[in-house]
Amino acid sequence: MALGWMSLFLLAGLSILIKTTRSLTVSEKCTMDTNTFLWEINQDKPKEYAVLMYDAFGKQASNVEGGNANRPGLLQQCHSAHSPSFSGQYCQVFLKQGTIQYFVGICVPDSCDEEEVETLVLYDTFKMGHISLVPPLPSILVNESTQEMFMTHCLSDTVAPDASDVACLFICCAMLAIPLAATLFSATVRWHQNQAVMPTTESACLNTGLNQYGTLKTNGSLGSEVNGSTTEAYNDTRGGSSCFPKSCIYQCLQAFSLQTTSRGIFSSSSGFPEGGYSSLNGIRILSLLWIMCGHSAQFPVINNLDNYKDWKKTVERSPLYVFSLSGPVFMAVDTFLLLGGLLSARSLLGSIQRAEDKLSFGLVMVYLFRRFKRIQPLHIFVMCFTVGLISVVHWGPYWFPFIDNLMDCKTYWWGNLLLISNLLPVHEICVPWTWYLSLDFQCYATTPILVYLFRLNRGVFAAVAGGLVLMTMLASSIVTALLQLPVFQPSTLTSENYVLYYYVKPHTRYGPFLIGILTGIYLTTKKSQVLKHKWQAVLGWFCCLSVLAALIGLAYALQGIPAHPSVPHALYQGLHRPMWALAIAWIILACEEGYGGFINSLLSLSLWGPLANISFACYLIHPVFILVYIGLQETPIHYTDVNFMYLFLGNVVLTLGTSVVLTVLVEKPYVLLNWNRKAGPVQH
Template identity: 80%
Template sequence: MALGWVKLCLLASLSTFLNRTHALAVSKQCMMDTNTFLREINQDKPKEYAVVMYDAFGKMGSNVEGGSANQPGLLQQCRSAHSPTFSGQYCQVFLLQGTIQYFVGICVPDSCDEEEVQTLVLYDTFKYGHKSLIPPLPSILVNDSTQELIMTHCLSKTVTSDAADVTCLFVCCLLIVVPLAATLFTATIRWQRNRAVTPSEESTSLNTDIDMYGTPKYNGSTGGEINGCPIEETDSISRGSSYFSQSCFYQCLKAFSLQTTSRGIFSTSSTRVPEGGYSSLNGIRVLSLLWIMCGHSAQFPVINNLDNYKDWKKTVERSPLYVFSLSGPVFLAVDTFLLLGGLLSARSLLNSIQRAEDKLSPGLVLGYLFRRLKRIQPLHLFIMCLTIGLISVVHWGPYWFPFIDNVMDCKTYWWGNLLLISNLLPVHEICVPWTWYLSLDFQCYATTPLLVYFYRMNRCVFAVVAGGLLLTTMLASSVVTGLLRLPVFQPSTLTSENYVLYYYVKPHTRYGPFLIGILTGIYLTSRKGQLLKHKWQAVLGWLCCLSILAVLIGSAYALKGNSAHPSVPQALYQGLHRPVWALAITWIILACEEGYGGIICSVLSFGGWVPLANISFACYLVHPVFILLYIGLQETPIHYTDLNFMYLFLGHLVLTVAAGFVLTALIEKPYVLLKWKRK
């Protein structure tokens, strides 16, 4: 009787196992390898590969209360495990327990795909003895002991590239190879020209000038043109070589060569201001860039990479000393860039009108817009292609997943960047997210000719239009903030989709600082005398300016957090603080230009800012690439301390400056210098 009961139990157990295996919908090879691994780690003397795989599993650490809930495990150690029939494969299991969402890194046989791993996890297959290898967080830390599986993601050992990846890598290589080839070719031509000048010819060429490439320029030549490029017919050493040296092709080579593009980048002359402008703009531009880089260096790891996120959040929200890493105040640096963009756009257009005999023609406007496109698009598209290409060739770590969706959208929505309308797309469709600013900047830039037209036509109409636009953008910001109950700031503001989608990247909420920049540029270009007549006016202006800056930053801390109901103070702050900030920065520029800047003007006009200002555009575009590379290659979380974040920022800064110089010389400046002359 007892034996029959035992047989019945065994048959029932076997039937249950077979039914369960069938229900799991797991391949035979995957189930066999998984059972082999689990059997090996439960032996008295487990095999080495099984120990390595077990050791690579993520395990709970300390400071869960401070935000260290993720259990990444060890990716490379998992991949180094090899049994006679399979190797280790690193997967992430995303779980929800109570209100805590976290992931656990697990090491499974590479014969299992993502769906099979998810099925095995659902049935709690991975056990060491009677203990699960993916245990829930203890009840003392989380009230709910039930784990809810969100998804499973396995990281491939190999990189795969599709046609888009290959095309982007080819474009990047082409954009780099062309300037390098032009540099070599120009150097060769220069060497040949130097060899061709004999001592006797040198003595008889007293009236001959040598250009920066060693190409002779003779006086008394007759002028001509070929394909719109001026040439000179001279009695040179070689009429054919002289013809070539003055051809359009050779002029293009010189524009792309490093001999041309690298000149002036490291100049510290205070008179060399990028795009034309005023010496104080160098310091304002660079300090704003450093502020943005500091904020990004602190905020990007916060999204999912910190093991003490809650501690970081409490620290930075407590004191205004963390203004360099807190999302709300850091974003004011973007408004400073918009202000400078408006100022320089108005100055550039007014100077072009003056050179065109005071005529604002459609052709002049098209040329003005084309120069802007030529300035920003080559490097912009290079960074886009570089980012897409990096995704296909880099072995990413477990912390890459928060960024992969946004960057991968490039393959679908790349045209938004090409047409400079990416900020008008839904936030989850923005290709290379930090390039939204270029779209916003160009859209604002395109309004400058219209405002200048009204300014030249009738000053009263101009005042009404400008005032109406300023009022509209402030009202739009306030209404959007109030209706959607958007925060003034929070450490992870950019993770709030509504904040970005309806407020942060839109022209109707961010146009105010650019408009104030246009007004400032018009005033500085057309002024007849000084605005400040007495010293007391300057003193009063500085007191108001510094007070406004302090109040705007302090108010962000006072209004922190989300409101359950529409908040009037928060709505007013969002509507007013960006234009008011722009007005305060405008005062600094005006005071410096009119001789009332004092020590602040001396600091902002320091010649050491000029080289950094020359490469600031490239630095802005490339610095997030280094930050994402650093985060994406991490296998373990980053621990927040002030010292760690300071070194993180300084490391990114050094790499960014080095890459910024290279990209400015190779990609940005050649297209700026390249010009076409009409016959």
């Protein structure tokens, strides 16, 4: 998905050697069926199948100047055409004319394969009388009148999942079936207990581990995976193994049951039993909505907008569209990195305190393993679900992002499994939006080192932390200057190097996470407030809001790809993410120390609690809905503010409902298995 149109054309190549290297042989069956179709549409009263096939050809529409160059035609109408000897087959011919790249949907007999269709198009076979059914764009709109063909692709009207697709679908079904089976088990146990039909000894054993609702007893405390925005009810299993020889299996089934996982899902608490950090849920959800809004706007723009140039003129020049322009929107990712660093430091320091103030190798391994288990089950589910979905859905003309993504997953799935996908070339990332999980885990793994240095020697810690911040800023600036990168990934996707060498790499994105670690260490270990006077808070808020406004404004001022190494672009690229993180850290600090005012009231609304509990699932699943909507379209999407608003709101509603299901069925069961009786619930 990340490369869209550009990946498709680069894959096809920028050469016309196809004209000389492609076989010019067309089978007898294809030739006969094509001639039959062409003869039929030139009759005074053609047969219905021929009319349907002709009508399914892509026709030139208005507003080519505004970006409406594609001619998708009608895929379903083509597939519905059936003659006595053949059926309609929908194919896309990818062309270049001058500087304009576009595709034309054509309907041909299904007896022709892709190579034969290319040959027929090259020789302008498809004509109705003297009029070509694949005409070039008029010279009045394009300086170049000659068409150049890149490739042809035909879409089948059947689906044929291979072994890997079936395996992915099986994994998804199994991950959903286990919690449902565990739920049925718990319900059965509860029913037997209520009916008093169980033996006395067995009932006594059940009563030691079950409460009156048939679920595991809890110790009354709530843990929270706030870094993934999931509040869990940690359960103290007290059932004895003397009553249940397989007590481990029994306890696992209880942890997977909906009676357990659904508890607390709609809780409005902050997620911290001991209080504090009331602003984090609000910051998290507003940042998530900002990202979802950006994706809802960016994905259609990349693939199938019929007035892209109009969108570009409207959106990229006005700060009023800060919720849909890719630069400002994806600074919300840096907010998530900041929160991740803050909570990782807080979690590790809490674990050390519970372990009698000892930072051992075993504690670090448990700390990292918990994180791995925290994110991977739902990550793997979404990856398998996406691959399986791509293989069984009848996609529309805008199929190419899905095919690219499918091929990436079949080859580079191990990058997601090992959480190193962001280290692969960007066009090889399976489920591209999950690059963040790999980056987050890599940053997360550095927290024990920094916490160890903090406890060992404060001076060494300060030097190392300062050096790392400086190094990540220098790396960003140098890469930007040498490769002449824009300050954010443009919608034209003309700068593949931006993602390949900058956007997803840990050495350029570590700054906000490190600032989060520093913030978390400070908030956890501080003895007194840093803000002692109101004037300090006023000055801090003025600087914070000024920095946020300046960073968003400069993204508009510096947009575009510099023609030569640019100092302003390099400086902005090196500084804007750490500066953004510092400003958000100030908001958290001010809210914690009682100087948040109405902003703290907004960020601390109880509304954010339930949304925060499902936000990890929201992040992973919302792009799937956007891609499915785009991929099923047979016609391009027309940009208007109202259309995009409805697209965003519809995506939000579908995402929230699905995320509740995924959270209780896939995410929380594995989190609940992290219970440690001695240390108690661990915050991640």
